[in-house]
Structure formats: structure tokens, C-alpha cells
Amino acid sequence: MKIMVLGGDGYCGWATALYLSGKGHSVAILDSFARRQWDRELEVETLTPIRAMPERLEVWRRLTGNTIELFVGDVTDYDYLCSAIKDFRPDAVVHFAEQRSAPYSMIDRKHAVFTQVNNVVGTLNLLFALRQFQPDCHLVKLGTMGEYGTPNIDIEEGYLAIEHNGRKDVLPYPKQPGSFYHLSKVHDSHNIMFACRIWKLRATDLNQGVVYGAFTSETALDEALINRFDYDEVFGTVMNRFCVQAAIGHPLTVYGKGGQTRGYLDIRDTVRCIEIACLNPAGRGEFRVFNQFTEQFSVLDIARMVESAARDLSLRVELHHLPDPRVEAEEHYYHAKHSKLTDLGLQPHLLSPSLLASLMRLAMKYHDRIDRSLFLPHVNWRNASNDRRSLRAMAATASPHMENGRLPVAAEASGGFEQGD
């Protein structure tokens, strides 16, 4: 198939582009490299030293003989997006090209507005471009399990059969997202559902859980193909952060009680899920939703698994509970369905101690690239504006304490999250 991966320079997008290319699909990447720019803005870096895209693609071509076409541009630039669609004529478009960090969207008003405008306009542009130039193309859109929030009933895959006052209907599952970023994905979902209805487009919304893991078979082929590994408080995810913390003897920073339960999946399953969706397209006019995760864990579950895997590597690990910087239930019911992708053939890689050990070994390998000031949360949901720069500076002045595996007083204070501005 001809598959265009929007956002193919990011963590999921890069792994997906290589996987699909390796499977023999004709692949193009469209990316503006915005993700690298956000790292520079935040003064953070991925743990792993990623290469520039031209080098990545050249090494991939040399090793496999497969060429991935590159379009450098942004989906919010409608003219550019249209020219790329008309040029490549994809059978499927995989849309990762959004700002995907909840804390980034909660920094302040500008980041909230940027996230929603960037994501909503990019997706609207894509819908119009497909309607105009490639109406039979299958849109495979990355949503998030975070769109559902944590309702007190089972989470279904996109739709809910409801009986009310003696009548029945099947309606979009109610959404209770927990950040301006998650909200942007809810907005996208509503927009895409509508476009499928009025224009008979075909779309699959993949409500993905938290992705973990550093390598796929393809990114492991050569160091030049290495993928991002984000462990910072803004773009990093909890499992990555815990593994990096464990590797250097830093306490695991559990937000609140740690009962926050979410769906998770291995990046090797992400790439397979995308291929499954592409190979089994939605019908014309169909807006289909799959919940894309394989297991659910609480934050405390993950902390304890990391602690146990660390012990096997002779690493001593402490758990430190910080006040939760997010506004979320710290203990709650959570049971989300996720059978549609396994019904289509997904064979999950479940989380194992050896996977966690491999992530810790990766952190040890690149320990000179670890910046401990990136561990602590400096974006508090309760504030309208978060000054990460000054909070990091405060934490840095107290840094000697961190060498002993203890949190600095200033950082703990910043964890206290006064509701000031």
C-alpha cells in the first residue's frame, strides 16, 4: 500500500514509518520537525541521540534498499499539505502530526491555544485535503485513551449502546478529557466523525494508550536509526521516567497516591496496530474507533514493577510520592475494552521485567545525557501560567541533595503547588 505518515519524525511516527517500509509498503513521511523545536524551546533532549532525518533515511535505504519519501512541511499549511497528497496519492494517511503532550498544553494560555489550534486546524486541513484530492484514502488518526477520562462505567471502543426512557440508540462514548491537549483530540474526533458523515470519508480513530519501549526491530538495526526516548516531565511518559530514575539511583517520582490507571502498550504493538488498521480500512463514510492498548496499569503498579526489575540489576530504588500536579482522580474505577485490534490479528507484547531491564540499561548507556532537573513536574494544572524556567532554576540550586537520591527542598516546595499564577 501507499502510506503517508504525517509526523514521521516523532517517537511513534518514526517507528511506524520504518515498520511499514520494512513490510514492503510504499511509505512517505511528512514532517515539519516541530517536535525537535519544542525540545529546544523547553531546553530538554531525548535520552537517545537521534539523527537528522536525511541521515536516518539514507541509512535505512542503505541497510534495506527501501526508500522513504520525505515531505518537509506542516499540516497546518494547507497548500503544502494538498501538494503532498496530490503528489504521493496515498491509500492511507497515518496522522501523528499533532502536539501530543498534556503538560505542554497546560504550561499557559499560549501553549493551550497553540495546542488546540495546531491540532484542530491540522486535522481540519487534512479532512478537506482528502475530500478534495483523495476521497477514497483511509485516514488513520491517532487519538488517545485520555479522551475518555476515568468514568465509573466500562469504557467501550468509541460508541456506547444506550437505553434511556424506553428508547435505544448507539451514541459516541461521552468524553471527559483531562488536559487542553486531550481536549484537542476530542475536538478532532468530533470533527472527523462529522466529515465521514457528510463527505463519506473513511476514518479510523486509534485511541492509543501510553506507549513504552525504545526499540522496534527496525530502529534497532543501526544506531543512526535510534528512536526518541523522552523522560522529561513534559514529553516523557511515566514508565520512561521511572526507568531513567532507577538507572541512576533517583527516587521514582509518583504523582499523588499513584492509583491513576491507564492503558499501556509496547511500541512494537503500536506499529503493528497501525499496519492492521491500514490493511483493514474503514468503509466509505465509516468513522471507526479502536482502543489501542494491551494492558492497563496504575502508576503504582509500574513503580513496583520498575522497582522489582531494578533489584534484579542490583539497583536500589525508592518511591517518592509528590503532590499530583494534575487534576485527576488518584484512585478510581477503570476498565476499558480493547478487543477490536486483537480481533484483527494483533498479538500483544506484554510488559515484562526484561523489557524494563532493557530500558534501564539504555539509560545507563546514555547516563551522561541524563538531566535530573527534568524529572520534577513544573507544570501544575491548577495554575493558569507555569514558569518552568524559574522552577527549574530553584531545583538546580538545591541539586546537591539530589546526588544522595533525595529530592531538593525547593523542588518539594514547587511540588506543593500553590494556586497562584
Add this chain to the structure above:
Amino acid sequence: MKIMVLGGDGYCGWATALYLSGKGHSVAILDSFARRQWDRELEVETLTPIRAMPERLEVWRRLTGNTIELFVGDVTDYDYLCSAIKDFRPDAVVHFAEQRSAPYSMIDRKHAVFTQVNNVVGTLNLLFALRQFQPDCHLVKLGTMGEYGTPNIDIEEGYLAIEHNGRKDVLPYPKQPGSFYHLSKVHDSHNIMFACRIWKLRATDLNQGVVYGAFTSETALDEALINRFDYDEVFGTVMNRFCVQAAIGHPLTVYGKGGQTRGYLDIRDTVRCIEIACLNPAGRGEFRVFNQFTEQFSVLDIARMVESAARDLSLRVELHHLPDPRVEAEEHYYHAKHSKLTDLGLQPHLLSPSLLASLMRLAMKYHDRIDRSLFLPHVNWRNASNDRRSLRAMAATASPHMENGRLPVAAEASGGFEQGD
């Protein structure tokens, strides 16, 4: 109370500002006059000759002794919005300041993107401004009944109690909006609900039905205070259009079968509903939803009521069914709850033949301002891009037919809505 009306130059906003001022509240209007600009863009005009805002406010002051403060600026300009909030320090902000036409949002990509960005960013700005500078202020936000779509179950007021697999929760009512405009209001609702949760703001979302009627006691005081009366295909609503058509012997243009059923209310009830919401604020952290309409009618119900009221004025009326330019169910179940505002004291003005007659007399009074080329729908939901200008030109060349009360061939053809671009 100190009440700031955002969008106080529009149809609902102007009537609301005068009503609240007349009731003794301290009122400020914030408006950028964008609505007047959209009329110029579309080459349309309200039936009634509205005056410039300074004249409107001066006449109101002269007649009543009440001063309404004016802030000229746009809610998408955050700095300006903040300065106005800090200056006026409102107890309640009534937010009408959005692009509110479904057909406008469906003209093409630019209008869809504009509508969503304008509405979503304006509301995000307002949430941040209130959080920063006036956190106890009550946000009274205009939503729309169109957020719900036409589900096959009863529509509740914002939330739905759901029992599923033996567990229970009360969740946001599922949304199935029918245009990029209606989608923007759904996005707003989700954003506001979230802001109430994380920042303990207080908000009431008024999911309003279709508003009809030309006058309130206040706008009727003097011709200089006259309100807008839109009958064109983009900003006009069905009841206005039918009354103007009936007044000049033009067939009533029913879209499709005419079974599309919606909630309606008199503008005299709109202004009272707003006051009721202001006087009974939501609690801190509460996101409250009221369905703001008083009766539900199908398009055909309205056509027949207009036909009957016209007969009493010795006007002969024909009904003409056009292909529906919208993608919507032409016959469907519809039963929406609307008891919360009546529980708080609303005494509805129900639709009467005399009200319809008064609208037709208004159309006769201003018949020299009626532009028949504005009756026919030139925005088709199925197109990615609608060239209103050329369709209107086609209709105009066939205009002699319209004098006989028949639709021109070109216009009927344009009603055929090929799915081209």
C-alpha cells in the same frame, strides 16, 4: 449586578444588553463589530436598518437614563479582553461573541477553520482571563441545541445518567453536531467543563434553540434601537425567511421533507433566560447546562403556521420543497428536555399567529430592503467549497421567474447540489 455582554452588537446580544440595562443591572458591551463585517463579506443586509453602536447607546441613554459602557475589541485579542475584564470587573459575563451561522462555517475550508479557531480561541481566552483576573465571575455561555444532534433517545440537559454492565455514572450527554459551527460549540463546552473542574470556575452553558422574533420591549422603544432581522440563507433562520417570503408572495423554501425538528424560542424569552441564569449563578467549579428553548417544531410545522397566519393577512403562500442542502435526517425522533429554566421562573412566550403576522408586517414595512436572491441555499454541506457568488449570479439571471412566485430554473438546479467542488 455588573454584567458584561460579549457580542452585544448581535441579534441576541443587543436585545440582552438592553433588557439587562432596563432591569437596573450595570451593563457593558464588548464587541468588535465582526457580525456587521460578515454581512459586508456576504453582500447581505439585515431586513431592519440597524444603527451604529454609538447612536444606539446614546438613544438608549436619552430614553432611559441608563448608560451602557462600550468596549470595542475582540475576544480573540487576549490583552484587550483582559484589560476590559480588569476595568469592568463583571459579576457575570454573557458570551455571545462567536461566529454563529452553520452555513457560514460550511462555505469552505477557510470559513470552517475561521469559525472553529475564532470560537474556540475566544472562549479559551475568556476562561484564562477569568481564571487570572475575575475567578468568581459567572460565565454564561451561549451554546446551541444543535450540539446534541438528533439522537433516537430523549435529550437531557447536558448530562445523562447511564447504567452500563451493572455500573452507573452521570456523564456528559453525547454530542452529534451537524456543522463545523455546531462542532465549535461542542469544543467550547468540553473546554469550559474542563476549566470549571481544574480552576473551580463557575459556568452555565445555555444550549439555545432557534430564536425568533424582532422586538423586545426595549428594542421597540425607538427605531434607533431596532434589532437585526436576518432572513438570508447564511445568517437568517427558517422562521424569519418564511415570514419574509410570505410577505412578498415568494414560495416558502422548505429544505427536503421538512421533518427536521428543533427547539425554538421567542427573543423575549432569550433575554429573560439570560437574566435568570445571571441571578442564579452556578456554584464554584460547577459546569451547568440548561436547554434554552420553549417549544419544538418541525420545519413543516413552521411553514404551515406561517401559511395560516399569512392567509389571515390575505397573503397567498405556496410551499416549495428544495433538496436539503444540509446533511441531516429529514424525519427523526426528537424530544428534548427544557425544564431547568422554567423551574427558575421563566414564563414562556409561546409562538402565536399574531407574532407571525407581526413579522410579516415588518417585512412588508421594509419590503424595499428585501433581496430575493438571498432566499435560496447556496451552501451545500456535501461540497468542500461553495461558490456563493457564482450561484447567486446564476439565480439573478433567471430572476424574472421569481416575480411570479416561482423559483428560477438556475436556482432549482443549484438546489440539486452535485457533489462537485
